Structure formats: C-alpha cells, structure tokens
Amino acid sequence: MIALPLGCIVLLMTLALVGAVVARTASGGRIVYGGSLAISLALLLIALLSIGGGSSTVTLPLGLPWIGARFQLDPLAAFFLVVVGLGSAGASYYALGYGRHEPEPQRVLPFYPAFLAGLTLVVVAADAFSFLFAWELMSLASWALVMSHDREPGNANAGFVYIVMASFSGLALLLCFGLLAGATGDFSFAAMQAAHPSPGIAALALVLALIGAGSKAGVVPLHAWLPLAHPAAPSHVSALMSGVMTKVAVYGFIRIVFDLLGAPTWWGGVIVLAVGGITAVLGVLYALMEHDLKRLLAYHTVENIGIIFIGLGLALAFGANLLPAAAALALTAALFHVFNHSVFKSLLFFGSGAVLTATGERDMDHLGGLIHRMPKTAFAFLIGCIAISALPPLNGFVSEWLTFQAILLHPDLPQWGLKLAIPADGALLALSAALAAACFVKAFGVTFLGRARTRVAADAREVDGYSTNAMFVFAALCLLAGIFPGAVIDLLAPVTQALTGAHMPKQLDVAWLSIVPVETARSSYNGLLVLVFVTISASLGVLAIHRFASHALRRAPAWDCGFPDPRPQTQYTAGSFAQPIRRVYGAVVFRAHDTVTMPPPGATAPASIEKHIADPIWDALYAPIAAAVWWMSQALNHLQFLTIRRYLGFVFAALVILLLALALWQ
Amino acid sequence: MISGFAFDVSHMLAGLLVLVSFAMLYQDRLYAVINVLALHAFVLAISVAWQAHIQHAPHLYITALIALGFKAIAIPMALRRMVFRLGIHREIETVVSIGLTMLAGIAMVALSLMVMLPVTAHVDPVAREDISLALSVVLIGLLMMVTRRNAVSQVAGFLSLENGVNLAATGAQGMPLVVEISVAFSILIAFIVVGIFLFRIRERFDTVDLEALDRFRGERR
Numbered sequence: 027m028i029a030l031p032l033g034c035i036v037l038l039m040t041l042a043l044v045g046a047v048v049a050r051t052a053s054g055g056r057i058v059y060g061g062s063l064a065i066s067l068a069l070l071l072i073a074l075l076s077i078g079g080g081s082s083t084v085t086l087p088l089g090l091p092w093i094g095a096r097f098q099l100d101p102l103a104a105f106f107l108v109v110v111g112l113g114s115a116g117a118s119y120y121a122l123g124y125g126r127h128e129p130e131p132q133r134v135l136p137f138y139p140a141f142l143a144g145l146t147l148v149v150v151a152a153d154a155f156s157f158l159f160a161w162e163l164m165s166l167a168s169w170a171l172v173m174s175h176d177r178e179p180g181n182a183n184a185g186f187v188y189i190v191m192a193s194f195s196g197l198a199l200l201l202c203f204g205l206l207a208g209a210t211g212d213f214s215f216a217a218m219q220a221a222h223p224s225p226g227i228a229a230l231a232l233v234l235a236l237i238g239a240g241s242k243a244g245v246v247p248l249h250a251w252l253p254l255a256h257p258a259a260p261s262h263v264s265a266l267m268s269g270v271m272t273k274v275a276v277y278g279f280i281r282i283v284f285d286l287l288g289a290p291t292w293w294g295g296v297i298v299l300a301v302g303g304i305t306a307v308l309g310v311l312y313a314l315m316e317h318d319l320k321r322l323l324a325y326h327t328v329e330n331i332g333i334i335f336i337g338l339g340l341a342l343a344f345g346a347n348l349l350p351a352a353a354a355l356a357l358t359a360a361l362f363h364v365f366n367h368s369v370f371k372s373l374l375f376f377g378s379g380a381v382l383t384a385t386g387e388r389d390m391d392h393l394g395g396l397i398h399r400m401p402k403t404a405f406a407f408l409i410g411c412i413a414i415s416a417l418p419p420l421n422g423f424v425s426e427w428l429t430f431q432a433i434l435l436h437p438d439l440p441q442w443g444l445k446l447a448i449p450a451d452g453a454l455l456a457l458s459a460a461l462a463a464a465c466f467v468k469a470f471g472v473t474f475l476g477r478a479r480t481r482v483a484a485d486a487r488e489v490d491g492y493s494t495n496a497m498f499v500f501a502a503l504c505l506l507a508g509i510f511p512g513a514v515i516d517l518l519a520p521v522t523q524a525l526t527g528a529h530m531p532k533q534l535d536v537a538w539l540s541i542v543p544v545e546t547a548r549s550s551y552n553g554l555l556v557l558v559f560v561t562i563s564a565s566l567g568v569l570a571i572h573r574f575a576s577h578a579l580r581r582a583p584a585w586d587c588g589f590p591d592p593r594p595q596t597q598y599t600a601g602s603f604a605q606p607i608r609r610v611y612g613a614v615v616f617r618a619h620d621t622v623t624m625p626p627p628g629a630t631a632p633a634s635i636e637k638h639i640a641d642p643i644w645d646a647l648y649a650p651i652a653a654a655v656w657w658m659s660q661a662l663n664h665l666q667f668l669t670i671r672r673y674l675g676f677v678f679a680a681l682v683i684l685l686l687a688l689a690l691w692q
Numbered sequence: 693m694i695s696g697f698a699f700d701v702s703h704m705l706a707g708l709l710v711l712v713s714f715a716m717l718y719q720d721r722l723y724a725v726i727n728v729l730a731l732h733a734f735v736l737a738i739s740v741a742w743q744a745h746i747q748h749a750p751h752l753y754i755t756a757l758i759a760l761g762f763k764a765i766a767i768p769m770a771l772r773r774m775v776f777r778l779g780i781h782r783e784i785e786t787v788v789s790i791g792l793t794m795l796a797g798i799a800m801v802a803l804s805l806m807v808m809l810p811v812t813a814h815v816d817p818v819a820r821e822d823i824s825l826a827l828s829v830v831l832i833g834l835l836m837m838v839t840r841r842n843a844v845s846q847v848a849g850f851l852s853l854e855n856g857v858n859l860a861a862t863g864a865q866g867m868p869l870v871v872e873i874s875v876a877f878s879i880l881i882a883f884i885v886v887g888i889f890l891f892r893i894r895e896r897f898d899t900v901d902l903e904a905l906d907r908f909r910g911e912r913r
Contacts, residue, residue, distance in 0.1 A: 675838045689806040
C-alpha cells in the first residue's frame with residue numbers, strides 16, 4: 027500500500043517541474059491545479075482504503091547511503107493522509123478558479139505541487155532523515171509561496187519571520203530525533219520505538235517535540251509567523267498552510283510523543299495541557315483584536331491548535347494512568363478536531379479568498395453588505411463560521427463536545443496536578459469557544475451584513491463556479507461530519523487502537539445515529555436530532571415573524587429603524603464590536619487602552635479616539651531576542667575587517683587555548 | 693619490538709626537526725629562511741626513511757623520496773628563484789622581536805609535550821615521542837606564519853607546518869601511501885597557487901609585504 031502514496035509524491039514532484047515549464051503559458055494553471063487535484067483525490071482514496079489495514083513499510087536506497095529512506099503507511103499516517111488529500115484536493119479545485127487572478131503564476135505554480143509533495147512525504151516518512159528532509163521541503167516550498175507577492179508591503183517581513191521560525195522548528199526536531207536515536211544512532215522510527223529512553227531524555231525529547239512541531243503548528247508563544255504568513259500567501263495556499271500544514275505539524279508531535287517516546291508520563295500531559303489551554307485562549311483573544319480577515323483566521327488557527335493540544339494532553343494524562351479507554355476518547359477528540367479544523371478552516375480561507383478576489387480588500391472595516399452581492403460565498407462562509415464557533419449540529423461542536431467528555435473523566439485520575447489542571451483547561455476551552463463564537467459573529471456580520479462601507483465592496487461580484495463549488499463541498503462536509511460523527515469516530519478506531527491500545531466503542535451500531543462516548547447513562551449526542559430541531563424551530567420562527575410582522579403594514583417612522591444617518595460609516599465596525607471584550611480581557615492581556623483627544627472649545631480640529639494594543643508575546647519574547655541578535659551582530663561585525671595576520675593569529679590563539687584547556691583538564 | 697637504538701635515533705631525528713624549526717624562527721633573511729626550510733625537509737626525509745627502516749614499511753621510502761625531492765630540493769629552489777626575481781633578498785622585518793618569538797616557541801614545545809604525553813600514554817613509545825614533537829613543529833610553523841609579515845616567509849612557515857604533520861603521520865605506523873601522495877600533491881598545488889598570487893600581489897602593489905594588502909582593503913591595524 028505504501029508504494030501508491032510514494033508514486034503520488036513522485037508524480038507531484040514531476041508536476042512541480044512541469045509547472046516550472048508551463049507556468050507562463052495560458053493553460054499552466056489548469057495543468058498544475060488539475061494535476062494536483064487528480065493526484066490529491068488519488069491520495070485521499072488510497073488513505074481511506076488503507077486506514078483500517080495494517081501498516082506497510084518499505085526501505086528505498088535514497089538519501090544518506092548507510093541510512094536509506096524508510097517509508098511507512100500505518101493507520102495514523104493514513105488518517106493524516108486523509109486530511110492532506112482532502113485539503114489539497116479542495117485547495118487545488120478552488121485554485122482552478124482562484125488561480126486565474128494570479129498576477130505572476132510562475133512564482134506559484136512550480137512550488138504548489140512541491141508543497142503538496144512535502145506535506146505527503148512528512149506523513150509517510152519512517153526515519154528521522156526522511157522526516158526532516160520532508161519537513162524542510164514543506165517549509166521551503168511554503169516559504170516560496172508566502173514570498174510569491176513579495177513586493178506588497180509587509181510580505182517580505184512575513185517571509186523572513188516565517189523562514190526563521192521554520193528553521194527553528196527544524197532545529198528543535200533535529201535535536202529531538204538526535205536524543206531519540208541515542209547512542210546507537212539508528213534513525214529509523216522502528217529502532218526509536220524499540221529503544222526506551224531514560225526519563226530525563228524522554229522529558230527533553232517531549233519538550234523539544236513540543237517546541238519543534240508546536241512552532242510549525244502555531245502553539246503560543248511560537249505562533250508569531252501564522253498571522254504574518256497566512257495573509258501574505260495566495261488564499262488557496264493559506265488554506266493549505268492553515269488547514270493542512272499545521273495538521274501535519276500536529277502529526278509530527280503525535281508521531282514523536284505517542285509513538286516513538288514510549289510510555290507517556292502524567293507531567294508531560296500537564297505541560298501539553300497548559301500549553302494547549304493558553305494557546306486556545308490567547309489565540310482567540312488575538313483574533314478578536316484583529317480586523318484583517320485573513321489575520322483573524324490565522325489567529326483562529328492558533329486557537330484551534332490549542333484545542334487539539336488540549337485533547338492530546340488529556341490523552342497523555344489518561345494514558346500515563348493506564349486508562350486506555352479515556353485516552354482513546356481524548357485522542358479521538360483531538361484527531362476529530364484535526365479533521366474538522368482542516369475542513370472548516372479551508373472553507374473559511376476559501377471564503378476570504380473569494381472576498382479578496384471580489385473586492386481586493388482584507389480589511390473588514392472596508393467591507394460590508396457582501397451577502398447581497400455574493401450570496402453563495404456568504405452562505406458557505408456562514409456555515410464555516412457556525413462550524414468553527416462549535417455550534418451544533420455542525421462538526422466543530424462534536425469534537426469540542428468529545429473533548430469536554432474526556433475532561434469530565436478527570437476525577438478518575440490520581441495526581442493532584444492533573445486534577446487541578448484539567449478543570450482549569452476545561453474552563454479555558456469553554457471560554458475560548460464562547461469568544462470564538464463572538465469573533466465569528468463579528469467576522470461574518472461586519473464583512474457580509476449591513477451596508478457596503480466602500481465602493482469596492484458595493485461593486486463586488488460573485489466569484490467563479492470553481493471557487494463556490496469548492497466552498498459548497500467543504501460546507502457539506504462540515505454538515506455531514508456534524509450529523510454523522512459516528513462514521514468519523516469509527517474510522518479513527520484503528521488509529522487510537524495503535525497509539526493508546528484502546529478505541530472508542532463502535533458508534534455506527536448505536537440507534538438513530540447517536541454517539542455515546544462513554545456510556546448511555548453519562549451522555550450522548552445526536553446530530554441529526556439537533557439538525558431536525560434547529561430546522562423546525564427556525565422555520566417556525568421565520569414563519570411566525572413573517573406571519574405576524576412582515577406582512578403587517580407599517581409606514582416608516584422618522585426614527586428610521588436605527589439608521590437615521592444614511593452614511594455607511596455610522597455602522598457598527600469590527601473595532602466597535604470587539605470593544606467590550608477588549609475592555610474586559612484586552613486591558614490586562616494586551617494593555618489595551620483608548621485615548622480620546624478633545625480639542626479645546628472653539629478650536630476647529632476634529633476630536634479623535636485612538637486605540638492602543640500591545641502584543642505582549644512579541645514584546646516580551648521576540649523583540650528582546652531580535653535586539654540581542656542585532657547587538658551581537660553589530661559587536662561581531664568588525665571581525666569582518668581584520669588583517670590576514672590577525673585571522674591567522676585568531677586560529678593560532680584558538681588552537682593554543684584549546685590545547686591549554688586540554689592540558690590543564692586532564 | 694623496537695630496540696633502544698632505533699628508538700634513540702628516531703627520537704633524535706624528531707628532536708632535530710624541532711631544532712631546525714627553531715632555527716627557522718630565528719632567521720630574519722629570506723635566503724636563510726629558505727635554506728633552513730630545505731634543511732628542515734631534509735631532516736624530515738631522513739626521519740621518514742628511518743621510520744621506513746625500523747617499521748619495515750617500504751612504502752615510507754617513497755614518502756621520504758617525495759620529501760627529499762619536492763620539499764628539500766624543488767620547492768626551495770623555486771622559492772629562491774622567486775625571491776631573486778622579486779628582488780626581496782634583503783632583510784625581512786619580523787613583527788614580534790626574535791627573542792620573544794623564540795620564548796613563545798619554547799612555550800609551544802612545552803605545551804605540546806604537556807598535551808600529548810598523557811594522552812598517548814598507552815601507545816608505542818616511538819609514535820608517542822614523534823607525535824608530541826610533531827605537534828611542536830606544527831605549532832612553531834603556525835607561530836612563524838603569525839609573526840612574519842612577508843608572504844614568502846609565511847609560505848616557509850606553512851611548509852614547515854606541513855612537515856610536522858608528515859612527521860606525525862609517519863610515526864603513527866600505517867599511513868596509506870595514497871594519502872601521503874595526495875597530501876604531497878595538494879602541498880605542491882598550494883605552493884603553485886601561492887606563487888602565482890605572490891607575483892600577482894607584487895605586480896599590483898610593488899611589494900609582497902602583507903601590510904600593503906591591508907592598506908589596500910582600507911583597514912586599520
């Protein structure tokens with residue numbers, strides 16, 4: 027089975043070369059995206075067929091001569107291959123329409139299939155060398171895509187921050203694998219599984235994996251590149267980076283921590299839980315302060331990665347206490363959320379790309395009223411908003427509900443650290459879910475409702491059929507996964523069985539499509555029932571309003587329904603919507619405050635209000651590091667301009683000092 | 693096992709090489725430096741030949757021949773021609789005074805003995821002495837390169853450094869011939885490149901004093 031994904035990777039790399047050749051021709055986009063679509067669909071099919079099967083491995087004589095390259099397709103890899111295949115198929119199909127507006131296709135087309143190949147290769151790699159190679163291929167290809175519009179202001183900076191963070195993550199993973207390979211130096215995953223590292227090494231490897239995979243996934247405080255790089259890339263690439271690449275990073279974390287590291291430890295669970303909770307809440311708080319649509323979505327990726335890591339932390343905690351059923355529940359919740367987030371975040375980025383195509387604007391305060399001009403996009407975007415806000419009956423609700431079910435099992439745990447940490451994480455999770463809903467009310471309301479704030483928004487047109495169809499397919503997936511969660515959970519059973527030694531009870535056997543995570547007496551959920559209830563009650567509500575209100579004739583009074591001023595600037599804006607939350611949370615977290623400048627009586631100057639928002643993580647972590655690097659490079663700069671004899675003298679002095687140290691040390 | 697006499701002779705030859713290194717450090721005229729360099733290579737050749745004899749390793753004779761042919765005869769002759777054609781056969785200026793340089797050289801020998809003797813406590817005594825003395829030859833060669841300003845004497849320092857490496861390698865028993873030959877060739881190539889550069893530098897700046905280069909690069913010292 028492993029041969030098929032490898033064949034797909036070879037095809038994708040070939041397509042990258044073809045893309046470099048045909049990029050300037052008129053049909054270049056159709057060839058590259060059409061080819062990517064076909065290969066991604068094939069990958070998706072292969073993955074779906076092999077997820078229940080055993081694992082198949084192959085060693086190819088590639089790469090370093092004495093290591094070779096090992097590849098493996100086990101249930102975990104197959105599940106993530108589903109995510110990769112689905113996300114890239116959607117993005118490729120969407121790009122068939124969206125990519126036509128690309129001003130410089132030669133800067134996108136060669137790298138797009140290479141990026142897909144990198145994503146696939148990470149998932150099937152089965153030794154550290156292939157894994158890191160694929161990881162770097164993924165980073166570099168996506169970096170090239172981020173830099174495809176490098177002349178726009180800010181994009182070069184975004185690319186720089188991204189490549190620095192990507193290198194940092196590669197370095198951390200390299201060290202992690204170095205620790206896991208240990209003294210034997212066998213870099214195959216099979217050997218790492220067989221070795222049992224000492225507790226200190228395991229702890230260090232866990233932290234390094236969290237840093238390495240987490241900085242790629244967007245864990246706070248290593249998330250800095252996401253809100254910069256996602257808006258800079260073309261929208262279908264943003265969808266891939268946010269929906270798929272961060273998931274591949276999560277895959278890296280799961281592979282190292284659950285598969286290679288051996289038995290989990292409870293304090294490892296505490297670390298992951300803490301990181302996950304902080305990431306979830308800070309991500310959504312950042313998103314609330316944002317009024318750039320794509321940056322807002324990027325911060326929501328941070329939030330959802332936090333939710334996924336909460337699930338993973340729970341799985342570690344339960345696994346360490348030999349509660350495999352609970353660990354399987356938590357891991358299922360995390361993996362389900364991986365799938366869900368890849369679907370609805372792709373959908374939302376497609377929507378933001380459609381808005382960008384139609385208006386050329388990402389700033390929500392320059393949009394508005396798009397529901398009248400782009401009804402299809404608005405509808406699909408609304409489905410995505412409901413899904414990411416974790417509202418039933420869509421898929422986001424199911425995975426977060428499963429996470430809560432796992433959290434509710436925490437009284438079974440003996441450690442007080444976990445007993446305290448897990449409910450706190452539950453509170454953070456609930457808070458972030460509520461704030462996410464508020465944020466997407468803002469995102470949808472300000473962008474699509476009300477009246478157009480600018481001319482471009484007023485002149486917007488619905489986008490092409492490829493884009494809307496891609497959005498509709500993903501919206502339908504959100505709904506299907508929400509109504510039939512049992513099917514997804516059963517699909518995940520072999521994955522959790524391999525990683526935790528248990529799996530959730532078979533859900534498709536439960537009557538009426540309900541899901542019962544633990545037992546019927548505790549809790550159950552039926553998406554179909556909720557859908558029917560929501561549909562009926564909403565229809566009744568609409569009917570009642572139309573019956574009693576719409577048809578009742580009214581003469582418009584002077585009060586004007588809250589629109590006494592005809593100018594669209596008087597509408598609620600993104601900033602005004604977020605202001606209450608900014609007051610409550612932002613004052614502490616972001617040191618947010620408003621300054622009102624009132625001109626003295628009689629002066630003709632306008633009054634102004636300014637809002638100040640500080641980025642605490644950037645100021646406390648990144649700015650000092652950047653300053654230190656700058657200072658050091660300044661201090662070392664004059665080393666570039668020495669005489670030849672001084673350089674020789676340095677070599678000589680270094681040699682003598684080392685020899686002296688050796689002589690004194692022995 | 694190697695007899696006491698064989699050990700004494702190889703020890704003496706290695707010590708002689710260090711002595712010649714000191715002699716080179718002392719010279720402040722280019723012709724004298726080149727002469728001492730030839731002597732250095734000659735002593736090396738004898739030492740390598742003696743190693744070949746006591747180790748019963750005939751391929752080391754080839755190494756000795758290379759040392760004798762290339763380093764003791766060909767390269768010094770070429771250097772002398774070069775110095776003559778460059779017209780710089782008068783005094784060379786040293787950066788640090790000769791006495792201080794000699795003291796530093798003595799310190800280098802002490803350092804290399806201090807480092808090497810404990811490390812190589814369990815190896816063959818011939819190799820042990822050879823390696824520690826070879827390290828001092830290397831360090832003195834480097835010291836020569838650091839303290840001299842003239843490009844030709846830096847070349848001499850570099851070549852004596854290479855001789856030290858050679859001494860260590862032959863003492864350690866079992867250096868493959870191919871390594872030796874390739875090292876010899878790389879030295880030859882380096883020599884040719886340096887020679888060409890010397891003439892190019894000289895063409896442009898009318899001197900082979902490295903300070904001219906530094907002045908040209910606009911740097912302060």
